[in-house]
Amino acid sequence: MIKRQESMVLSQYTELYELIIPKDNLLRRIMDLVDFSFVFEELREKYCPDNGRNAIDPVRLFKYLLLKSIYDLSDQDVVERSMYDMSFKYFLGMAPEEPVINPSTLTKFRKQRLKDVELLDMLIMKTMEIALEKEVITTRSIIVDATHTRARYALKSPMEILKDQSKNLRKSVYAVDESMKDKFPEKNTTEELTDELDYCHQLIEVIEQERALPNVPKVKERLNRLKEIVADDTEHLRASEDEDARVGHKSADHSFFGYKTHLAMTEERIITAAVITTGEKSDGKYLPELIEKSKAAGLNVDTVIGDTAYSEKGNIELTKAQNIALVSKLNPSVTQGTRSKEDEFEFNKDAGMYVCKAGHLAFRKARQGKKNAQKNQVDTYYFDVEKCKACPFREGCYKEGAKTKTYSVSIKSDIHLEQMAFQETEKFRRKAKERYKIEAKNDELKNRHGLKVAEASGLFMEIQGATAIFSVNLKRILRLLDAKKGQ
Structure with a gap:
């Protein structure tokens, strides 16, 4: 009741x-x-x-x-x-x-x-309601980004998780009192998860019976961690690993196993929207949802600031339709292509064809892709393979045994041309300077409010993200109110 x-x-x-x-x-x-x-x-x-x-x-x-x-x-x-x-x-x-x-x-x-x-949306809406009521938000821009959270269980099996945690706990105890080895239960030698859980319960019980040992900071920290795992997350352990986490990539050579929190934040550093996903999800795909949630929270959005992940064609079209300025640089592959300068062919405007580095002119052109599709159309130019076989520049240009040699050029759509022009404006450059603020917010969430590592999976990760965002928003509102009083 x-x-x-x-x-x-x-x-x-x-x-x-x-x-x-x-x-x-x-x-x-x-x-x-x-x-x-x-x-x-x-x-x-x-x-x-x-x-x-x-x-x-x-x-x-x-x-x-x-x-x-x-x-x-x-x-x-x-x-x-x-x-x-x-x-x-x-x-x-x-x-x-x-x-x-x-x-x-x-x-x-x-x-x-x-x-x-819907705890995440509810708590953000509440802080936005307070911020708007206290008039601490004056801008209409949102800065967007995604921050990663490592899964609590990494890529380990439930048995490995428990063994690692109990081992760490024993090591911290031995550092204080090595004689505890004689009091601890026999280690589990089976591969049964229930047996390992029973061993962990016995280990915890023995340590807690000691008068001073559980109060030693290092022992206490690891003891509480093991207790929380066996008590709070038993079903997650039984499910094996973290079923909700996925491998994501921070860069070409740096991956992580866990979750992403996609964020939108005002220039005053108050979070207006968030979406928690598994780690492999693309940042740019969640821009429409972040915009809609920010609007639902009471912000009249007129500008979006983000990195190149948010400049995909669909997002440019969406923001243009809603009269929102998208301060996000186009991917270099769109503006300058993927080739280096020395690998580029020259266009002969009189012949309407490209000329290779050896001076050979393409003999045919074909257009690929559908007009107005999400991806740009491509013009493909065909060269005489027999000339390529004997060309002094064939190394790195012509693959031995290939039956065709082509050179493709992406046709920039009108919407990409407009975005390229916007990138050169003073407004774009001025607004782009605000993006650093969300990097600092990500750092605060991860290093001061526990979002670096997930406490658990699924539902618990959602709750963890929601309370962390609620906390940082409340603290930020208080700082802004202090600043207003000091004016």
Whole structure:
């Protein structure tokens, strides 16, 4: 049964908060900025209204997840800190002497209450609503990019994951007390996942029975990590590896296994839209969705700023139809082709044909591709193979044994010609300078709010991304409000 907690639990010690927590404390400021009742209204239907025991207030459980993101903590650590950190207790709406939840409650909350909730869009919409109400957004541009998140399980089997985590935990224990070797259970020697899980449970139990050992920072960190894996993600381990993650490429020689978060952000550095996908997805394909979500969040978009990944023909046509300026350089293969200068043939305008480096003129031309298709049409010029066989420049130009020799040139569409002209304008150059801002935002999400590595797969990755973005948006709004006051 669900019952809304209207206010902080009454206690004779509540006044301590006013004495201990400064007015400029981040959590106090977030409490003043955000009315969290929207969480209760969104999740109301996930609970029975009049049957069973009283459930823990979903707003409080959501705030626990938010604290995890703001301070990059595990379930175990965020609950433990809420035992003694008064700012945490204040933020959670707890009385100073009130007991904390069991960490497993957060697992159940994610799995049972947040399933099928469009949490990512809901939280971004809420921060945009606050930002627009506080008038801290004045521009109408969005900067777009995608950042990658490595899968928690990499490309390992469930057995390998558990063995690695238990091994790391044992090593940290031995560094403190080598005599613990005699107390630990026998290592699992079978290939059964259930046996390895049982071993991990026994290992955890032995360590927790020691008085001081679990409080050693390195031991504590690895102990909590192993506990969270065996308790929180057992079904993900059973599913083998991370079924939702995929291999993506950051560059031609650098790949990763995991997810992508496609982002749109204002020039004031407030995220307006996000889409979380598997790692192999193309960045440019998600521009239409980012634009629509940004508009739905209340931003009247007139400019999109992005790298060359967003300048594909479909995106140019889309933004033009919506009267949006696309500040994204065309791929060099469109503007100058894929050949180096020394490999280019010259065009003879009188003959209407290309001439090779040896001075031989093409004898036939054919056009390939459909007009107005997503890809540009290509003119292919044919050369006399018999001349190529004896040509002094045949090395690297003519492949021995080939029956034909052709030279193809992409025909630039009108829309590409327009974009090329726009690239040379002062507006394009000025707006393009704003793109660095989203690189800094990606770094903040990954290195300060835990988005570098996925906590788990599927649903949990979506929740992790949603709370991280919600956190950075709230912090940014507070900074912008401070700047307004200082003007």
